[in-house]
Amino acid sequence: MGVPPSPPPQGRPVEGNLVRRLPKLLCSLLLVASGAPDTRSVTPLGQIVPAPASVRPGGEPYVISARTVIRVPGQSREARKARTAAEQLAGVLRPSTGYRLPVTTRGGRDGIVLKLGGDRGLGAEGYRLDSSRASVTIIAPKAAGLFYGLQTLRQLLPASVEKAERQPGPWKVAGGTITDEPRFAYRGAMLDVSRHFFTVEQVKRYIDQMTLYKINTLHLHLSDDQGWRIAVDSWPRLATYGGSTQVGGGPGGYYTKDDYREILRYAADRQLEVVPEIDMPGHTNAALASYAELNCNGVAPPLYTGTDVGFSSLCVPKDVTYDFIDDVVRELAELTPGRYLHIGGDEAHSTSHEDYVAFMDKAQAVVGKYGKTVVGWHQLTGAKPVKGAVAQYWGTAGTEQEVVDAAKAGTKLVLSPANRIYLDMKYNENTPLGLSWAGYVEVRQSYDWDPGAYIKDTPSSAILGVEGPLWSETLSTSDHIEFMAFPRLPGVAELGWAPPSAHDWESYRTRLAAQGPRWEALGIDYYRSPQVPWPGK
Numbered sequence: 187m188g189v190p191p192s193p194p195p196q197g198r199p200v201e202g203n204l205v206r207r208l209p210k211l212l213c214s215l216l217l218v219a220s221g222a223p224d225t226r227s228v229t230p231l232g233q234i235v236p237a238p239a240s241v242r243p244g245g246e247p248y249v250i251s252a253r254t255v256i257r258v259p260g261q262s263r264e265a266r267k268a269r270t271a272a273e274q275l276a277g278v279l280r281p282s283t284g285y286r287l288p289v290t291t292r293g294g295r296d297g298i299v300l301k302l303g304g305d306r307g308l309g310a311e312g313y314r315l316d317s318s319r320a321s322v323t324i325i326a327p328k329a330a331g332l333f334y335g336l337q338t339l340r341q342l343l344p345a346s347v348e349k350a351e352r353q354p355g356p357w358k359v360a361g362g363t364i365t366d367e368p369r370f371a372y373r374g375a376m377l378d379v380s381r382h383f384f385t386v387e388q389v390k391r392y393i394d395q396m397t398l399y400k401i402n403t404l405h406l407h408l409s410d411d412q413g414w415r416i417a418v419d420s421w422p423r424l425a426t427y428g429g430s431t432q433v434g435g436g437p438g439g440y441y442t443k444d445d446y447r448e449i450l451r452y453a454a455d456r457q458l459e460v461v462p463e464i465d466m467p468g469h470t471n472a473a474l475a476s477y478a479e480l481n482c483n484g485v486a487p488p489l490y491t492g493t494d495v496g497f498s499s500l501c502v503p504k505d506v507t508y509d510f511i512d513d514v515v516r517e518l519a520e521l522t523p524g525r526y527l528h529i530g531g532d533e534a535h536s537t538s539h540e541d542y543v544a545f546m547d548k549a550q551a552v553v554g555k556y557g558k559t560v561v562g563w564h565q566l567t568g569a570k571p572v573k574g575a576v577a578q579y580w581g582t583a584g585t586e587q588e589v590v591d592a593a594k595a596g597t598k599l600v601l602s603p604a605n606r607i608y609l610d611m612k613y614n615e616n617t618p619l620g621l622s623w624a625g626y627v628e629v630r631q632s633y634d635w636d637p638g639a640y641i642k643d644t645p646s647s648a649i650l651g652v653e654g655p656l657w658s659e660t661l662s663t664s665d666h667i668e669f670m671a672f673p674r675l676p677g678v679a680e681l682g683w684a685p686p687s688a689h690d691w692e693s694y695r696t697r698l699a700a701q702g703p704r705w706e707a708l709g710i711d712y713y714r715s716p717q718v719p720w721p722g723k
C-alpha cells in the first residue's frame with residue numbers, strides 16, 4: 187500500500203539547480219536505502235479520476251497540519267451546503283490524521299478555504315482549486331462545485347487518509363491550480379433494488395462510493411417483476427405483498443416513505459439527484475400479483491422469484507390501470523425533489539405495439555401532470571416521446587433509427603450501452619457474478635468509447651450524459667455491488683466528466699491504478715483487472 191506511483195508531472199517548474207537540490211536528493215537516497223517510507227512523495231495534481239479539465243502544477247505543496255482550519259465563510263443556503271460538504275471531508279480526515287480540523291465560518295487566507303464566487307463561466311458544477319504553502323483554496327459559483335473540489339482534494343491526499351485509524355502522514359497536496367468542470371450534466375449510476383432488495387444503509391454506502399468520482403445522479407430501479415420496493419399509501423399491498431420476496435425467494439423488502447426520504451436527504455447532501463423508476467407496462471409482475479384488478483383477466487399471478495423478462499404487462503385497456511398510475515406517480519412525485527421520473531418502458535414483450543404506444547402516451551401525460559420530466563428506456567423512442575422527455579439508451583450498436591430520429595427531434599439521450607457500461611456484465615468468463623448477454627466487459631472495453639460520438643448521426647449536444655446501470659439478478663450484498671462497480675464505475679464517471687481531450691486509456695489506467703489503495707483503505711471490494719497496473723502487483 188502507500189502512495190501510488192507518480193508519473194513525472196508536466197510543466198512543473200524546476201526548483202533550483204542540482205547543487206541546491208543535492209542534500210534533498212541524498213536524503214531521499216538514504217531513505218530508500220534504509221527501507222523507510224518515502225514520505226515526501228505527493229500525488230501530482232492531475233493524477234485523479236475523473237481527469238480534470240485543466241491542470242497547472244507549480245509551487246510548493248500545502249501540508250495539512252494540526253493547525254489546519256477549514257474555512258467556509260457566508261450564511262447563504264449555498265454556503266450552508268458547502269459547510270455540510272466541508273464537515274463530510276473533515277469526517278474523513280480527522281480519524282486518519284488525528285487533527286481537529288475545525289470547520290469555521292470565519293474568513294481568512296490560510297488552511298482549507300471554500301469560497302463561493304469566482305468565474306461564473308465555471309457553471310453549476312465547476313470549481314477552481316489553488317494549492318500553495320499557505321492554503322488550499324477552492325472557489326466555485328455553487329456549492330456543488332465546492333463539493334467536487336473537495337472530492338479532488340481528497341484524491342490528492344495519500345490513500346491512507348481514508349483509513350479509520352490514525353496514520354503517519356504527512357498530508358501533502360501538490361502545489362498548483364486545477365480548473366475543472368464537467369463535460370456532461372448527467373453522470374449517473376443506477377441500482378436495481380428490485381431483483382434483490384438493498385437496505386437504506388447499503389444504498390448510502392454505494393452513494394458514498396459514487397460521489398468520490400463526481401457522479402451526480404442516482405437512478406433507483408424501484409419496481410420490477412420480482413419486487414415492488416417503495417411504499418405507496420393508496421395501494422399499500424404493492425410494498426407489503428409485492429415487496430415481500432426477491433430473486434431466489436429471499437424476504438425482499440421495501441422502503442417506507444421515511445426510509446426513502448432518508449435516502450433523498452443523504453443523496454442531496456452529496457449533490458446527487460435521485461431518479462426514481464417505476465417500470466411499466468412490462469416488468470410489473472409484483473404489482474399484478476398484489477392487485478388482481480390490474481390484470482386483464484382479473485386474476486392475480488403468483489409472486490415471481492426467477493430471472494426471466496418480458497412476461498408481464500399492465501392491462502392497457504382497463505381504466506383502473508390509469509387510476510393506479512396516477513396514484514403511484516402522484517405519490518412518488520410528491521416525495522421527489524428532483525426533476526425526473528423514470529417510467530421504464532423496456533422489454534414490454536407482452537404488450538402489443540399499439541397498446542404500448544397508447545400506454546406510453548397516457549403514462550407520460552401523468553408524469554407531466556405532476557410536474558416531472560419523463561425518462562424512459564430507449565424503447566420509448568418507438569412510441570411518441572413527449573417534448574422534453576429523456577431516453578436512456580441501453581442497446582449495443584448505437585444505430586437504432588428510432589433513437590436517431592428521436593434525438594433529431596429533440597429527445598435528449600442518456601447513454602448506457604450495455605456492452606460498455608452495464609456494470610452487471612461479467613468482466614470475463616470466470617467472473618463469478620453478473621450476466622453476459624451483452625458480452626464480457628473488461629475495464630478497457632468499458633472506458634474506451636466516446637459518448638459524444640456514439641449514436642449514429644447524432645451530435646454530442648443531444649447527449650445529456652452517461653449512466654452505469656447495475657442490475658441485481660445475481661447481486662445481493664454490498665461486496666457484490668462493489669466487485670461489479672469497481673473499477674468500471676469510475677470509468678463511467680470519467681466519460682461523463684472529463685473533456686474529450688483527456689480521454690486516453692494509457693493515462694486512465696495509470697490514474698485508475700492509483701485508486702486501488704484508496705479502495706483498500708475504504709474496504710471496497712474490487713476486481714483486480716489485469717489491464718490495470720495496480721501498485722504492488
Ligand code: ACM
Binds near residue numbers: 532563
Ligand atoms: C434493460 O436492461 N432491460 C433496460
